Amino acid sequence: MVNVGRWSLKKSPWLFHFNSGSCNNCDIELIDALTPRYDVERFGILLQGSPRHADILVVTGMVNHQTAPRLKRIYEQMPNPKAVIALGTCATSGGIFADSYHIAGPVDRIIPVDVYVPGCPPRPEAIIEGVIKALAKL
Amino acid sequence: MFVEGERIVDVKIRIGYNHRGIEYLSQRRTIHQIPMLVERICGICSHTHPLCYCQAVEEAMGVEPPDRARYIRTIIAELERIHSHLLWAGVALHLIGYDSLFMYFWRYREPICMLFELLTGNRQSYAVNCVGGVRRDIDVPRHRDRVMRTLKEVGDGVRRLEGMLLEDPLVKARLVGVGVLTRDDARRYCVVGPTARGSGIPIDVRVCEPYAAYAEVGVDIKVFSEGDVMAKTLVRVQEVVESIEIVERALDAMPGGPLRAELPEPPVSEGIGKTEAPRGENIHYVRLNGTVVPERHKVRAPTYANIPSLVPQLLGETIADAPIVIGSIDPCLSCTDRLSVVDAETGKPLGITYEKLVHMSRKKSRRVLRSA
Structure with a gap:
């Protein structure tokens, strides 16, 4: 029998976006993917305002000490099954901020990460591909 | 609240959720690496920060950037203002629940991102500035048509959207008379940028202390006296149209010549750079101690003042x-x-x-x- 819950997830993943200390670059490229040129909403990919309703957590930024506990709490609030995308160079490795005194990240030091999308910022096409890869993990 | x-x-304000230690990092890098770092202060203002920083270092070193570099800086800065204001207008309309106009505004922002990719190689974070000039030339004969075509499309679109903003009853009900900042309050709180210009204070670094090529190409600043959210919106929308005209003028008047000035050995000196970021006056202070690593680098972004x-x-x-x-x-x-x-x-x-x-x-x- 087909697991209806799992099947429906693959059709329409809801994203929750968390900015953990990013420069806005990745954030605007993520929003860009929703707007007319890329329009991922036609595939059912929707940005969601609450982590409790989301399937995929998209984290941007280098994760500083002030946002790290909040990132952890948001991850815990999300229902299973869930996937995490680390978006951008800062989220995947710390990037240019790697030797800052205020870095607690990168993301995989705080929560488990399924998909890494590098780039500063990654192009919307790369973000969409990241979401597809995260879907395969769900 | x-x-x-x-x-x-x-209202009590708490900030610091996005603290990344940029000034600390900057005091551990060479002056030529820092433009890449300050570019990442904000992805939306990723030209104005390095430009401001480079102006501070140039002032400290006593270097003048070549004419062509000043024009390229102006063009990229104005394109950035267009994309930033369109982005803001979209987000603001999203906040009042007007998602169709949000999509329209972002639809006209996308061609600007494509222009950036054409002219600088990246959609955001353009890496155009370096101390003493710019890193990348704009091939005017090759790209002029494409740039002009895109700007015309965006300009026409934004003028149409401005009409929609002015006539829509919902926009009027939510923006007119809301969040008024009176002229006196604006003066008392020392606001900058479109926030000040929406409250009837005609300040703009591009006009008050012209940098790059603004003195040559000229800027007409937009001022509204109402001080409400609608006034601040109209300031930004009209600035988009003005920026388009500035880019067109700058492209046509672009002089030839080198892209970078010769740099001397770093002196013991200090310098201040000021630019008009899309959000207002941006200030960078740099103190050099005779080595390639600055002794102090201080950033005052416009949001902090507002x-x-x-x-x-x-x-x-x-x-x-x-x-x-x-x-x-x-x-x-x-x-x-x-x-x-x-x-x-x-x-x-x-x-x-x-x-x-x-x-x-x-x-x-x-x-x-x-x-x-």
């Missing part, structure tokens, strides 16, 4: 208006988007999240629509 019922009675002015703008408004009023100073949302609403009598937090606030704001729009 402290509230009595629906009314906001006091945030305190939220207090007079928010007082007396309802909670549902808070998102659009906060949005109206165009804060780098990443630093300011977490706030708590507190009951003024009991002092207990009401547990209203930002998402809930936006939801309340959008519900108010629907109420306004129904009663209209």
